[in-house]
Amino acid sequence: MQINQHARLSTAPMMDWTDRHCRYLHRLISRETLLYTEMVTAPALVRGGALHLLDYSPEEHPVALQLGGSDPAELAEAARIGAEAGYDEINLNVGCPSDRVQSGTFGAVLMKDPGLVARCCRAMQDAVKTEVTVKCRIGVDDQDPAEVLPDFIAQMRDAGVTRIAIHARKAWLQGLSPKENRDIPPLDYPLVLEMKARFPDLHLSVNGGITSLDQARAFLEGGLDGVMIGRAAYHQPWDILGAADARIFGSDNPAEHPGDVVRAMRPYIETHLDAGGKLHQITRHMLGLFAGRPGARHWRRILSEGATRAGADWALVEEALDAVTALAEAS
Structure with missing residues (x-):
């Protein structure tokens, strides 16, 4: 199965949660779901030499590495390191709203500079044959998502990115904690669906607030290419992943109980x-x-x-x- 097909359902990258032990557990529940690492910063790999952050078990495949950063050359080197480690996808974080991430000028703050994101993606693609993808928000702060999101996606497409996961909430970079940014800004699923209509050539996944396979199937039947589930997959892994292979991928579930x-x-x-x-x-x-x-x-x-x-x-x-x-x- 191609990785785009695995991306019909994926578990979201979540700091302090989706480590290698979590991913191994999830892989025992679902053979097909695409799994993501926690975000690993490019400086940690390139300048800090923290290669232990890339450790994983071969059984985790298909597994994607999410990188954080904003320097094209550094991200290119981090992508090369990740590809050499055997990851099936390299994903760029353009969605995390935490203060720590903002201070490094990456994460959701990059929604304000899609040109820089495009340069980062081109540099990463030039460095690796592994697919480079993006996970983003619909906008940040006072941006109008209906204006900024299509422009952002267009610039990613022009940079050669063909797969994007969209967290269907704005991120407020000041005044809300990362936890509040997962709940308070309203979800705008219709906007994400509209993006699929405007960019039919791209593989677009929706993320944010999805708590069941019924919801996931509805989005797929509504035209989206993929669904990314975060907290629900972590807190109720059997409910989300236990039937995923049968209901989302049409294959046998690996475990009955x-x-x-x-x-x-x-x-x-x-x-x-x-x-x-x-x-x-x-x-x-x-x-x-x-x-x-x-x-x-x-x-x-x-x-x-x-x-x-x-x-x-x-x-x-x-x-x-x-x-x-x-x-x-x-x-």
Whole structure:
């Protein structure tokens, strides 16, 4: 399957959440969904030599690397490093509204300078054969999205970008926290759909506020090429990804029950522990596996309270799974 087809459904890049352990878990739930890394800054790779930020498991493919930056030459070098590491896509962050990102002159603030973004994308494309994509907002601050978004997309297309994920909210760079920027600015899905009508040659995905596969299917049936889901896929991974392969991609789901996914994680967890890792580094991403099901509260409590203790190992996960299974059978 081509990566554009995998991009029919993707998990959004989320700082402190979509690390390699999270992605490995998600891949066990869905074989087809395109997975994104947390944002990795180009300076960290090029100037800081932080190549450990690119570590991932081969099982995660298809997996995309999201980069943050605003210097074309530095982004080109970071893209080259990412491509050599084997990532299937290099994505440029033009959507993150945090103060830390703004101070580096990248993220959502770049919506104000589409010409610079276009130069960055051209430089990255010249450096790698791997596809270069963009994730953006519909606008920032007092911009009129109906004016700035089509101009931004046109400049990306002219720069050779063929796939864009659009977070359907404005970003307010002053006065709202990153968390508030995920909820307060109103969503404008019709504008994103309009962009697909205006740019039928581009692969456009919608992101922001999508909480179910029913919503995802509606967007795809409405003409969009892809749907990117963030928090819902993280907090309710089984609800979003557990049926994704069948409902979005028309293929078999790899697991029949979240308990199957837990058991499949055992070799990965034990390898991580043998290498000196901590249990909670993995299990923190597993807390929502049973969301909405009998025993979900016990599952979360056992793992939350026990996984940070010294010596915590697979036995704790098994204890939590046994508690869920017992309550499910009793209900």
